[in-house]
Amino acid sequence: MGEIFFDNNIPIYIQLVDYFKIYIISGKMKPGERISSVRELAIYFKVNPNTMQKALTELENLKLIYTERTNGKFVTKDEKLIKKLKDDYAKTLIEKFYNEMTALSLNKKEIINYINEIGDDE
């Protein structure tokens, strides 16, 4: 897992939720993968364990993780849900990007040209 550079202007637990969300939808954390304990995660991310707990509860409400009574917490195995969240997230990002580009008086075709210019990173 990487590092989070927290922005003090945004609730810490929300930043943790977003971080895990991206980790899961990008496939860096696999469906069914076991999640470390609250304590381990809190120490790792250098946050208050209560804040970490709050973030995990929120992820559980979003059905991205689930608790097995004695074994701990795991990433959801519902790949449809992961796909849907990824789709939603990508759409939100592209809408934001698109709005910013159209604010520069660029049309869709011109925007796509810009994207093509970036090329592939392979």
Place this chain on the structure above:
Amino acid sequence: MELLKCINIDKSYDDKKILKNINLTIPRGKIIGILGKNGSGKTTLIKLMNDLLTPTNGEILVNGKKVGVESKKVISYLPERSYLNKNLTVLETIKYFEDFYENFDTKKANKLLKDLKLDINQKISKMSKGMQEKVALVLVMSRKAELYILDEPLGGVDPATRDYILDTILTNFDKDASVIITTHIIQDVERILDEVIFINEGKIILTSDSDELRNKEKGSIDEIFRRMFKC
């Protein structure tokens, strides 16, 4: 039962009122920041909690009993100014703490000192200010206490040491104990706080969950504090 409770606390020196009608409750399992400008009454409040001063009015209860010998057993206090005997080595100081406090964990102290690469055979007087502050913090965090009260633990240390101190507080934090931190350097500390208490001119101005406050006021605790107490 609440870990600590302040009920209608007033504190005056001669005619000067330092604290005015302070009511607060410290639950278990929380890290709480008492934030205020210099001279706002933070240290006076902390000293009252540690039974080092007597309130003019009101009372302070720890585990439901008035502060005194019993509360001192369960509160581990890091004062703003060091009281360590500088002629002793770190090792001698550890022995002293071991004798003095039933709940002092020597193993833990040695581990933390080793992590910090501090030489336990060195005299405290020969150490830099930052090193001395680290030793003082290690001693306080090595007690198995119910409440840790840290008065300005980050004053006068460099940013790297600040990070280490915050990490030490976090890694040693357990759900049955609470930590109170006073500071005026809010920016560095706010990330680890569950709750914040703003104090100004001897009064409590605001008590809130930190993330709720960020959400409500759309900003960092540091920024909200600055906005409220602009000079």
